[in-house]
Amino acid sequence: MALPDTIAKSLETVAKLKAGGAGNEANTKALLIEPLVAALGWDPADLDHVQREVRVFEGTFLDYALKLDGQARVYVEAKGLSENLDDKKFIAQTLNYANNDGVVWCVLTNGSRIKVYKTNEPVAMDRKLLFEVDLADAAETAGEKAKLLRLISREAVSAGDLDRFGERVFTDGRVRQALAELAIDPPQTMVDILTARIGHPAVPAEALKRSLARILDAPVTAVPEPDSGGPAGRSVASRLGPPAPPRGQEYDLGVHLDNKSALIKDVFAEVNAFGLSLGGDVTRRVRKLYIGYFRGKRSFFTIELQQQRAVVYLALDPDRARPWNDDVMRDVRSIGHFGLGDTEYSVRNVDVLADLKSLIQVAYDARG
Numbered sequence: 001m002a003l004p005d006t007i008a009k010s011l012e013t014v015a016k017l018k019a020g021g022a023g024n025e026a027n028t029k030a031l032l033i034e035p036l037v038a039a040l041g042w043d044p045a046d047l048d049h050v051q052r053e054v055r056v057f058e059g060t061f062l063d064y065a066l067k068l069d070g071q072a073r074v075y076v077e078a079k080g081l082s083e084n085l086d087d088k089k090f091i092a093q094t095l096n097y098a099n100n101d102g103v104v105w106c107v108l109t110n111g112s113r114i115k116v117y118k119t120n121e122p123v124a125m126d127r128k129l130l131f132e133v134d135l136a137d138a139a140e141t142a143g144e145k146a147k148l149l150r151l152i153s154r155e156a157v158s159a160g161d162l163d164r165f166g167e168r169v170f171t172d173g174r175v176r177q178a179l180a181e182l183a184i185d186p187p188q189t190m191v192d193i194l195t196a197r198i199g200h201p202a203v204p205a206e207a208l209k210r211s212l213a214r215i216l217d218a219p220v221t222a223v224p225e226p227d228s229g230g231p232a233g234r235s236v237a238s239r240l241g242p243p244a245p246p247r248g249q250e251y252d253l254g255v256h257l258d259n260k261s262a263l264i265k266d267v268f269a270e271v272n273a274f275g276l277s278l279g280g281d282v283t284r285r286v287r288k289l290y291i292g293y294f295r296g297k298r299s300f301f302t303i304e305l306q307q308q309r310a311v312v313y314l315a316l317d318p319d320r321a322r323p324w325n326d327d328v329m330r331d332v333r334s335i336g337h338f339g340l341g342d343t344e345y346s347v348r349n350v351d352v353l354a355d356l357k358s359l360i361q362v363a364y365d366a367r368g
Contacts, residue, residue, distance in 0.1 A: 003149065004142040006039035010135055011142075014081065014112050023081025023111075029063065032111030033078050041154035042066045049154065056097045065103075066154070073157050075106040083110050086259075088125070095119050095128060105162060107152065112136050116152060118166045118262075130166055131263040137308050144327070144348055168350070169266045176216070176269050183209075183218035215277045217269075245294035251286045256305045267310045267347050271303060274357050278364045289338040295367040301360055302339035310347040312356060313339030314363045321359060328352055 001009070013031050017023040034044045043049040048070070054062040064076035077094040079085065085108055098106035099119040108115045112135050117128045133145050151162045182190065191205055194212075203211070212218070257265055268291075275293040276282055285292045290313075292302040304311045314321065318331035321343045330344040337344065341363075345356055 001035070001039055003039045003146040003153075006035055007135055007142040007145055007149075010036060010111070014136060017081050025078060025080040028081045028111040029078050032081070033064075033076070033109060036111075036114075036149075037064065037066070037076070040149065040152060057100050060097075062097045066157070068154070068158055072101065072103050073105065074152060075101070075103050077106065077108050079108070079110045081110050081112060085110055085113050085115055091115075091117075092125060095125060105152070105157070105166075114149065114152075118170060121170050121262075123170075126259065127262065129261040130169060131261045132307060134308055139346070140308065140348065148349060169262045173262060173266055173269060176273070180216045180218040183212040183216040186212055211280075214280070214282075215273065217272060217276060245283055245285055245292070245297050245299065248285065248287055251288055253286055253291075255288065256286070256291060260305055260307065263349070264305055264307070264310055267350060267353070268303065268305055270350070270353055271310070271312065271347075271356065271360070275301065275360060275364075278361065282364070290340075292340060295364055298367045299340040300363040300367045301341055304339055308348065311337075311339065312345040312347065312360075313337060313341030314343040314345060314359055315341045315367065316343045316359065316363050318343045321362075323355065325352075325355065 010032055014023075017027060017031070037050060038044055044052075049067060051065045051067060051072075052063065054065045054072070054075075056062050062075055063078040065072040066074040066076065075094070075098040077090070077097065079090060083090070085091075090108060094106050094108040095117055098104070098117075104118060104120055106117050106119055108117065114133045114135075116130045116132070118130050119128060121128050131148060131151075133148050134140075135145060137145075150156055151165055156162050186209060191208060194208060195202065195205070198208075257268065260268075272284070272291075276284060279295070281295050283294050285294065290302045290304045292299050294300070298315070300315045302313045304313075313332070318324075318329075318333065321329070328346045328348075330346075331342065332344045333342045335344075343359075345352075345359065347353070347356060
């Protein structure tokens with residue numbers, strides 16, 4: 001059975017198991033997990049593909065090892081349908097099983113939610129989550145869920161697609177963080193190289209540092225302006241900056257990024273960096289329910305981070321937003337939503353970011 005069809009069938013089974021109170025681990029494995037594993041190209045009837053009840057350490061057993069050429073490439077830990085996969089005990093158990101055996105990829109699933117982890121990333125346990133798919137999420141079609149799930153298919157693992165995707169998400173995130181830290185106080189060598197690359201007209205060193213901080217989303221240290229009888233502590237940056245957007249309570253970015261997968265964080269990092277790089281008149285406001293980007297006082301897009309996707313609301317008339325993609329875009333003029341903008345763009349993977357950036361550019365230009 002094709003993967004989207006298996007997902008649709010799984011949703012029917014989930015409903016039956018919940019209605020009958022039969023979502024125990026045995027039923028979850030037999031009726032949900034193994035059909036999904038088979039649809040991903042791992043034949044549960046072939047020991048060269050799937051091994052059940054794998055002994056790991058201290059006499060404990062893992063539910064499934066997905067194998068290539070006799071070697072386990074993905075570990076799968078199963079829980080009952082009613083179990084909470086966000087329980088740190090379950091996450092630690094799954095990661096420890098895989099990490100102790102040198103298996104890079106592991107999956108924690110209750111048959112409805114599928115969480116994919118990369119065990120060897122040098123980050124805290126809760127940040128090893130690459131992506132998550134919730135089969136019961138009504139905001140996504142079976143085809144959209146299948147697109148991401150195919151990364152753990154036998155074909156994708158064999159071809160190295162999962163490894164490359166993990167590198168793209170995790171490594172890019174670490175590089176961005178390192179660059180942002182450098183941008184706080186860039187070494188003179190870095191400033192000199194950039195100055196030479198920029199050429200004429202020359203950009204003053206302090207202006208270059210402020211630009212770096214904006215582009216790389218690093219905090220800027222306020223520079224007190226000369227004593228002129230004005231309010232103490234006022235900074236040159238605030239005096240010379242763009243007009244302030246509407247006031248509102250400001251929140252920490254952690255409100256939106258905490259407990260999100262590396263994929264969602266990576267999507268945000270790219271969209272955020274692009275939005276901030278469009279011009280010196282761009283400011284960002286972190287609200288409780290979304291993050292807004294303003295050109296002067298006018299919003300040109302906002303972003304809302306969910307567990308499965310990032311939702312961008314563009315200040316564009318849906319009748320004129322081009323190119324239009326029905327798979328990821330909606331006209332929300334008559335639909336209630338938290339962000340500012342009439343054109344919704346759903347991002348579930350990095351493959352649509354180029355098109356999204358072009359629309360963000362159009363929205364920014366329209367606010368000029």
